[in-house]
Amino acid sequence: xxxxxxxxxxxxxxxxxxxxxxxxxxxxxxxxxxxxxxxxxxxxxxxxxxxxxxxxxxxxxxxxxxxxxxxxxxxxxxxxxxxxxxxxxxxxxxxxxxxxxxxxxxxxxxxxxxxxxxxxxxxxxxxxxxxxxxxxxxxxxxxxxxxxxxxxxxxxxxxxxxxxxxxxxxxxxxxxxxxxxxxxxxxxxxxxxxxxxxxxxxxxxxxxxxxxxxxxxxxxxxxxxxxxxxxxxxxxxxxxxxxxxxxxxxxxxxxxxxxxxxxxxxxxxxxxxxxxxxxxxxxxxxxxxxxxxxxxxxxxxxxxxxxxxxxxxxxxxxxxxxxxxxxxxxxxxxxxxxxxxxxxxxxxxxxxxxxxxxxxxxxxxxxxxxxxxxxxxxxxxxxxxxxxxxxxxxxxxxxxxxxx
Numbered sequence: 001x002x003x004x005x006x007x008x009x010x011x012x013x014x015x016x017x018x019x020x021x022x023x024x025x026x027x028x029x030x031x032x033x034x035x036x037x038x039x040x041x042x043x044x045x046x047x048x049x050x051x052x053x054x055x056x057x058x059x060x061x062x063x064x065x066x067x068x069x070x071x072x073x074x075x076x077x078x079x080x081x082x083x084x085x086x087x088x089x090x091x092x093x094x095x096x097x098x099x100x101x102x103x104x105x106x107x108x109x110x111x112x113x114x115x116x117x118x119x120x121x122x123x124x125x126x127x128x129x130x131x132x133x134x135x136x137x138x139x140x141x142x143x144x145x146x147x148x149x150x151x152x153x154x155x156x157x158x159x160x161x162x163x164x165x166x167x168x169x170x171x172x173x174x175x176x177x178x179x180x181x182x183x184x185x186x187x188x189x190x191x192x193x194x195x196x197x198x199x200x201x202x203x204x205x206x207x208x209x210x211x212x213x214x215x216x217x218x219x220x221x222x223x224x225x226x227x228x229x230x231x232x233x234x235x236x237x238x239x240x241x242x243x244x245x246x247x248x249x250x251x252x253x254x255x256x257x258x259x260x261x262x263x264x265x266x267x268x269x270x271x272x273x274x275x276x277x278x279x280x281x282x283x284x285x286x287x288x289x290x291x292x293x294x295x296x297x298x299x300x301x302x303x304x305x306x307x308x309x310x311x312x313x314x315x316x317x318x319x320x321x322x323x324x325x326x327x328x329x330x331x332x333x334x335x336x337x338x339x340x341x342x343x344x345x346x347x348x349x350x351x352x353x354x355x356x357x358x359x360x361x362x363x364x365x366x367x368x369x370x371x372x373x374x375x376x377x378x379x380x381x382x383x384x385x386x387x388x389x390x391x392x393x394x395x396x397x398x399x400x401x402x403x404x
Contacts, residue, residue, distance in 0.1 A: 009035035009049075010089065011056045017049055026052040026103065026115035027322040034058035034100070036087065040107075047107040048087055052115040053261075054102030054298025055320055057305050061086040062096040091228060091306070102298040117294070117325075122287065122332035129335060129345055131327040136349045139321035140175030143257065159316065160253040162244050163206065165194030166363035167347055168259030168268075170354040172318055173204060179257065184209035184243040185370035191240075194361060194369070201355040209247045211240070216375060217400070219243050224401050226310035227303050232393040236367035236376060237300075238307040249312030256313040260304055261320040264293040265328035266343040267336030286333030294329075 009017065011033035020028040022041045032055025038046045050058045087106075091097040100106055103115040122128065144159065161173045163181035173181055181204050183195035192208055199206035211219075219239045224230050227238065245256050263269055267290050271280040275289035283289045301320075308315045318324070328345070335345040350359045367373040373393075380396035381387065389395060 009033060009037060011035075011051070014038070021049070021105070021114065024114065026117055027326050029322050031317060031320050031322065032056050035089070040105070043105075043107060043109070045108055047105045048100055049105055050100045050102055052103040052117050053294075053301070053320065053325065054099070055301055055305075055317070057089060057091070057302045058100040059088055059091045059094055059097035060100050060106060061094055062098045090309075092226070097228075099298070099302060118329050119291070120330070123330040125332055125335060128327070128331050129348060131330065132324075132335075132345045133349045135321070135323040135327040136171065136319075136346075139318040139324050140171065143172075143175035143316070143318055144178065158253045159255045159257055160248045160251075160313075161257045162241060162259070163195050163199065163204070164191045164259075164363060164366070164369065165196075165198035165358065166259070166361045167343065167350050167354065167359055168262040168319065168363075170198055170202065170358040170361075171262075171346075171350050172257045172259050173202065174353045175318060176257065177204075180205045180207060180248075180251075180253075182207050182209060182244040182248050182256070184211055184240040184247070186211050186372070186375055189369060189371040190364050191366065191369035194363070198355075198358045198361065201357055207247060207251070209243050211243060211370070211372070211375075213375065213379060215243065216372065217379070219246075220376075220397065221401065222310060223307050224397075227306045229303055230397060230401055232373070232376060232391075232397060233367065234303055235397065236373045237365075238303050239372055240366055240370040241304060242307045242311045245308045245311030245313040254313055255316050256308060257316045257318065258304070258308075259319055260301065260315070260317045261297065261325075262343065262346060264290075264297050264300075265319070265325060266290075266331070266346040267293075268343045269293055270342070273337045273340065273342065286336050287331075290333075290336055 012030045014037060016028050017033055017037055018041055032051040032053055034050040034056030036046050037049050040047045050056060088094050103113050105112050105114050159176055159179045161169060161179050161181045163169045163173055163183050181199055183192055185192040187210055195206060219242050220235050223235055223238045223242050229235060248256055271278045272286055272289040275281045275286060276284040281289040281292050283292055305315050331345050338344055347359055376393050380393045383396055385392040385396040
């Protein structure tokens with residue numbers, strides 16, 4: 001082959017990926033990449049590539065990956081052969097798909113981890129904050145005009161914002177003042193109320209997608225089909241995003257800007273605040289706990305990107321821009337979580353971009369803020385799966401999805 005085509009490689013031009021392979025740069029610019037690179041440097045034949053954060057889903061047949069990793073589909077080492085033709089961006093196109101590990105190159109020579117995220121000492125607070133400010137400015141600066149986003153190559157199209165009223169989605173919305181905003185949730189839920197208040201404060205057009213039990217069950221089935229996720233947590237997180245994306249697509253939107261990555265990169269989880277006393281993390285420092293959350297991103301992004309593509313929109317994730325990632329990873333602990341405040345540096349970067357009420361908003365996790373988890377629990381109990389049963393919602397969903 002003379003070179004990779006846009007259908008072979010998503011998220012970055014082939015030349016940028018070749019350079020990243022040559023110099024080992026895990027953050028070469030853009031928002032991640034994945035696919036088939038036809039003419040990689042210092043390698044015989046085409047290779048599959050996926051960036052260090054796994055921002056682009058990429059799959060290969062299990063048999064090929066397992067043979068290359070000694071039976072561990074999550075591993076990224078080994079020298080057994082792999083067929084670079086047995087791959088795809090859509091897992092449903094393969095017989096037995098598994099993700100190509102983030103940061104890896106897969107080829108006839110094996111699967112090798114070639115990119116790892118920077119893990120150096122923190123920058124000085126003043127310089128670290130300035131770097132975040134500049135990176136956020138740069139990442140949001142051209143949001144309205146850009147094409148493609150976190151995904152397929154192609155022309156520009158109408159952009160909307162998945163909006164929950166918090167600082168993450170508020171910042172993303174500020175990047176394109178004309179983009180309509182969408183939120184999905186059950187009547188009376190926190191996320192819809194917060195989105196309405198924030199949209200009013202920002203003078204934004206907001207469409208509320210009201211979830212009903214019928215829509216919830218339909219979306220659960222469709223998200224499960226697209227993502228192969230069947231557990232309550234993944235489905236409760238992805239379903240509101242899916243329904244918001246579906247509503248946007250019905251309105252002629254083809255790109256949905258999201259705030260994904262902000263909590264993981266900037267210390268948005270409560271377990272990061274005092275990790276030494278929190279058994280949900282192994283680390284005993286704020287930066288160490290943040291690193292643990294960053295490592296969950298490839299799995300989470302696979303779910304979210306596949307769900308949104310199934311809904312008919314392409315996700316755009318400006319807070320996962322390489323410039324933002326690099327600046328966030330260099331933050332000292334005090335600019336991640338301090339004195340009970342989370343995402344300290346990101347909130348400071350938001351000053352002047354969003355109203356103070358949005359900058360300081362306390363957001364609930366999407367599965368709770370939309371009432372999706374609560375209503376799945378209700379449906380499970382109505383179907384006879386009582387709370388005294390172990391994993392009663394999971395058993396309900398398995399029954400629901402198995403009998404369809």
